[in-house]
Amino acid sequence: MNVRGIGRVVVVAMALTVPLGAQLLSAPGADAASVTTLYYSSSDAPDYVAQIDQGAANWNAAVTDVKLVKRDSSATIVIHETNDGQGSYTNTDGHGNGQIYLDSTQVAEGYDVTRIAAHEIGHNLGLPDDYTGPCSELMSGHGPGTSCKNEKPSAQEAATVQRNFANGFAPATAVRTFR
Ligand SMILES: [Zn+2]
Numbered sequence: 001m002n003v004r005g006i007g008r009v010v011v012v013a014m015a016l017t018v019p020l021g022a023q024l025l026s027a028p029g030a031d032a033a034s035v036t037t038l039y040y041s042s043s044d045a046p047d048y049v050a051q052i053d054q055g056a057a058n059w060n061a062a063v064t065d066v067k068l069v070k071r072d073s074s075a076t077i078v079i080h081e082t083n084d085g086q087g088s089y090t091n092t093d094g095h096g097n098g099q100i101y102l103d104s105t106q107v108a109e110g111y112d113v114t115r116i117a118a119h120e121i122g123h124n125l126g127l128p129d130d131y132t133g134p135c136s137e138l139m140s141g142h143g144p145g146t147s148c149k150n151e152k153p154s155a156q157e158a159a160t161v162q163r164n165f166a167n168g169f170a171p172a173t174a175v176r177t178f179r
Helices: 020-025 046-062 104-108 113-124 155-164
Strands: 036-044 066-070 077-082 089-092 098-103
Touching (some): 046 066, 046 113, 046 155, 066 155, 077 113
Parallel strands (some): 036 066, 036 077, 077 098
Antiparallel strands (some): 089 098
């Protein structure tokens, strides 16, 4: 089976188990001081460092509850470059822990690299695929085709991520691999 396109992903453990105390202390979106910092590494995707940084920057510009920072040591979002023609994808828990694989074959087909990176990061921020969605969404992935160059989340996508991290949403302790 050769699944292609941006993102075969299974987001594991979407259920939000927020400690009761945390719920009481912080209403969603009400606490501007609650920022979750997630560290990502792009050193294993040397051809796409600039595009990955731009994809992360686009998320940082759209949300305030979570912040993506590049740092190799102890990064919980680790981005790799592959060329197996399988399409780009991520294994993630949807809580800021994941391995992202950017497929150079897919890039050669004309898909926008920054869009791919931002899409896969979106999974790591808890968003599911929406292949039938418009180009204005990141999570429509390969759906709108190679002509789609949108590299920024839609307002709705940003709002969902904002909500996902509104209570601090601490990263899970273990990466669960699950395609
Ligand atoms: Zn995807």
